[in-house]
Amino acid sequence: MAHTQPATDPTWWRGAVIYQVYPRSFADGNGDGTGDLAGVRARLPYLRDLGVDAIWVTPWYASPLADGGYDVADYRAIDPAFGTLEEAEALIDEALEHGIRTIIDIVPNHVSDQHAWFQAALAAGPGSPERERFWFHPGKGADGAQIPTHWVSDFQGDTWTRTTNPDGTPGEWYLHLFAPAQPDLNWSHPDVRAEFEDVLRFWFDRGVAGIRIDSAALLVKDPTLPEYQGEVGPGEHPHVDRDEIHDVYRSWRALADTYEGTRVLVGEVWLADRQRFAQYLRPDEMHTAFNFDFMARPWVAKELRESIDMTIAAHGPVGAPATWVLSNHDVTRPVTRYGRDDSSFSFAAKRFGTPTDLEVGTRRARAAALLTAALPGSLYVYQGDELGLPEVEDLPLEVLQDPMHFRSLGVDPGRDGCRVPLPWSGSTTPYGFSAVEAAPWLPQPADWTDLTVAAQSADATSMLHLYRDVLARRRAEPCLGDGTLTWLESSDEVLAFSRGDVTCVVNLGIEPADLPAHTDVLLTSGQLVAGRLPRDTAAWLRTDPVPTS
Known part of the structure; x- marks a missing residue:
């Protein structure tokens, strides 16, 4: 069955708001405790009202779930736990009826050992x-x-x-660069290249608006299998960012460009070298790639500004828009992370029992929502961040499923804490996640009553209301989304920049900060105090446009 994609606005992706759906934990439509496509379809009005332009759905394919679906057994079949291929096709079409495009996950580095x-x-x-x-x-x-x-x-x-x-x-x-259940494919083999081009056609023919490419820099290996010690030169690592990999993405881009409407390629590219990172975004390769540097930085003005400048500078020469994201299904949630003494993120540093101040973390996460939504480029929102959900750090050890936990011999708590099913309504688990009182596949905390969608919809001061207001205002302001940024003079603890006649100010210092001259306050992440911006608070202001240099 061929599905058409809206041909309007071929640059939609440059400033889009994209919501990450982790289907296992989003909504359960059939009452078995596992989220599924029926649950996503039923909640499309919620996503429309939130104000997103697209959803990115993490792997929904047939899988033994040794790594949360990133161990794919069949790229052309939906896992029975999630539904059927017909339901996936219906989801793509129904989302479009709500003005929401669908981006799916492609996992090209490896397959399941059951493939x-x-x-x-x-x-x-x-x-x-x-x-x-x-x-x-x-x-x-x-x-x-x-x-x-x-x-x-x-x-x-x-x-x-x-x-x-x-x-x-x-x-x-x-x-296997990941778990033993995920054998790596040999990308120098013509069968592998042909298979994935066919998989792309399969899904583009069904109307998906793009693909997110998992572990995008890892596909090509040095066939001599050399050992390496520490740092290696650009392109010289035996299994990361090898030069030959760009041939793969050029062929994918050429294929995507044969379809009506822009079908985007979004790379998961973990590279510290910004110039090497930008090579994936040349006009004949990927459209965008995830910017993980910003997400990993601590809540420190100097650090965040450095990341913003570095990111924009890296994207400039190839004309690609930056992406901004505060978390995803692999990363400690912002409300928890920003409440820690060390508010940066690295996989190697995750440990059980790290203290956090959720009040501080929530205040900072609210400010970060305004900051990221004001930056030039596209914005990703991980499901539940719009509810201010914390990382669930007290899951019983016997329910943990993430291979990162087990392969660390129990040192790393793993990633299950950010994958706990969403709370929709009610005062007890499953909080409306399931249509019946089925136990969710991961247990939800007993204190999430005030964090449900229903509770927050009725509270004008909630994180959900803030996100709805931010995304609505972002869509209404022509100068936000794709474009340029101009920094304004500010103290070392304050970030202030203009986007046309909208100025974003974020106070990361301890003392309240003065606001620049403005004609209107459009949005704030917290209450102003005597007209000043308190600590860990952000504001969007209407100002006279600052000439761009």
């Missing part, structure tokens, strides 16, 4: 054509018992797992 290709490779044995689609390799040493390389996994631990031959003897090893 037909990998099962065939195991059955076919060493030296077979089926194994050439992956990275099978003999072990080192006389008996092949030593791993082929000492590359370290993003999930910690080794990146190779040994197979067992049909006769029960130890066999070859296969590469």
Whole structure:
């Protein structure tokens, strides 16, 4: 079935507000405790009223869920826990009726160990054509018992797992940059390239507006499998950001451009080198990529301004818009993170029992919502951040499912705490997440009554009201979204910049700050005090336009 995409505004993506749906935890339509596509379809009016332009749906494909769906067994089938392909098609169409486009997740670095290709490779044995689609390799040493390389996994631990031959003897090893259930594909193999181009066509034909590319810089490996120590030169890492990878994305962009309406490619590109990062955004490659630097910075004016400047400077030469995001399904929620002594984020630093002040964190997260929505480019909102949900840090150990927790030998609390199902209504679990009183797949806290969508909809001071007001104002102001930014003079603890006749001011200092001259106060994240901006508070002001230099 072919679905058409609205051809209006081919640059919609440059300033779009995109809402991340983690379907397992968004809304449960069939009452089994797991979120599903029926739940998303039923809540489309909520997303419309929130004011988003698109949704990004994390993997909804058939999967054993060894890594939350990022271990895909079949890219053309919906996992039965979420629904059917027909329901996915209906969701795409119904969202468009509400003015919401759909972006889906493509996971090209690896597949599930249950994928037909990998099962065939195991059955076919060493030296077979089926194994050439992956990275099978003999072990080192006389008996092949030593791993082929000492590359370290993003999930910690080794990146190779040994197979067992049909006769029960130890066999070859296969590469997995993530969990053993996620074998890496060999992107120098023509079958792999052809398969993913066909998968893109499959979903573009069904009307998706774009794809988010998981682990986008990792696909291509050095076939000599060299060891590496510490830092390596640009393009010289054996499995990160290799130059040959750009051929893949050029072919994907060419394919996307054959479709009516702009079908966007959005990369998950974790690279510290801004120039290398920008190469993925050249006009014939991806449209945008996630900007993780800003999200990882602490709540410090100097740090945030440095990140903003660096991000805009990196995007300028390739003409791509920046993206801004405060969290996602992998990252500690802002309300919790910003309430800590160290309000930065890094995967390596996550630990159980890190104290937080949720009152401070909430105040800062409210200010951060105004700050990010005012910056030039597109904005991503992770489900639940608009409700000010905290990270759930007291989940019972027996319910944790994230492989990051287990592969760290229990040191890392993992990412389940930001994946707890959303509260919609009511005063007890499941808070309207399920149509019936089914236990959610992860338990919800007992103190979320005031954080439900229903409770916050009735409270004009709530985080949900703030987000609705911010997104409505952002859409109403022609100078917001895509465009340029002009910094204004301010103290070291204050960020102040203009976007045409709208000025954003954020006070990250301790003392209240004076507001610049203005004709109107459009929005604030908290109450002004005697006309001044208190600590950890942001304001949008109507001002005379500042000439851009």
